Amino acid sequence: MGMDALQLYPISQASAKQRAGRAGRTGPGTCYRLYTESALNNEMLPNPVPEIQRANLGNVLLLLLKSLKNMEDVMDFDFMDSPPLDNILHSMLQLWVLGAVDDAGYLTELGEKMVEFPLDPPLAKMILMGQKLGCTEEVLTVVSMLSVSDVFYRPKGRVHNSDAAKEKFIVPESDHLTLLNIYNQWKAKQYRGDWCNEHFLLVKELRKAREVRSQLLDILRTLNITLSSCGANWDIVRKAVCSSYIQNAARLKTGGWEYCATAVEPQWLAEFGPMFYSVNSTSLSDDSTMEQLKRKRSRR
Structure with missing residues (x-):
């Protein structure tokens, strides 16, 4: 299907041998294999797949x-x-x-x-689309936040508090805008670590995102791309996200969930992916996707 996925699969026989060699490397040691000899010989490839x-x-x-x-x-x-x-x-x-x-x-x-960008092609496209749509500042932040691990943590015994803190940052129509909201609020607090701790945010990951953003900003300057901001009109940012992940479009169904998703308008799909999508004007609802999501969220 041409989609990326993280899958669990057996290690290779070569990796098993290498790991066993770590036992006793600096002193006496014993390797305990948590699989059968049959699995080693019959299920594991001789060498890792490049x-x-x-x-x-x-x-x-x-x-x-x-x-x-x-x-x-x-x-x-x-x-x-x-x-x-x-x-x-x-x-x-x-x-x-x-x-x-x-x-x-x-x-x-x-x-x-x-x-020129050390990014996956969709993320590089998103930045350049941000230039075209006039939201380079916002898209830079979104891409930087996507380049690090999850910025939230849920400490044992304080899960409810952590979830309540996360709720304050959520932008109903977009996980990408939620990430943008988090970064902007952190920036407004002068990038303080204590503020992150109060809101159950991993300051280490946010600092990584800030470093990534700085590096991407340098590349934009090298390409003579001027920065622009859409202000409070974050629908433009959603449109930039849509342009970069046109093949990842899916229909929202009751009871389903997806991590790092953004609501898009049908017209955007037809605009950026005419080879896949077309819009029948008579089938469009009076309500936008964003409004439907807001109503769904209010019923929770």
Whole structure:
């Protein structure tokens, strides 16, 4: 399906041997294997699968296309460990949907700029779309917050207090805007650590996000991209998010949940992904997606 996923799978026999070697490296030790000998011999591969054969190749292809110029050269590239053809094609499809490559497989002007960011292609696209929509400041913050681990913590015995604190930051229509709200409030408090502790926020992760934001800001300056802000009109930020994850659209159903999701309008899907979506004006509800979400949240 061309989707990334974190999956649990057995380690390799080589990894098992390496881990056993750590017992007794600096002194006497014993290795206790928590699996059967049959599992070792029959379920584990001799060696780990190289990362390039199991990871998304979006960034790799962007870099190769910048150097090799066209898709034919990429297909002929002598990889040390050649990735599966399906992985290459899925990643090329993603780049094409994002507008990073044209129909012939060449980098577009947008793709040339995306290469400069050490980010997954959708996040790089989001920043550049922020420039077009006039919300670079806000999108930079969202991307930076997405680049670190969860900023909330729930200490044992204070779970209720932690959840109550989190509730104060929530923007009903968007987890991405919730992250933006958290960072902006932290900034308004002069990036104080004690404020983070009071609100059950991990100051270490927020500081990492601030560092990432500073690095991305330097790249924008290198590309001569001026900063812009949408102020309180955060719908524009939701639109930038939509443009970058057009393949991840899903329909909200009762009782379901999804982490890091944002409500989008049908028109945006048709605008940014005409190859996948179209809008029938007669089927549109009078209520926007955002209003439906607000009502659903008020019923909880």
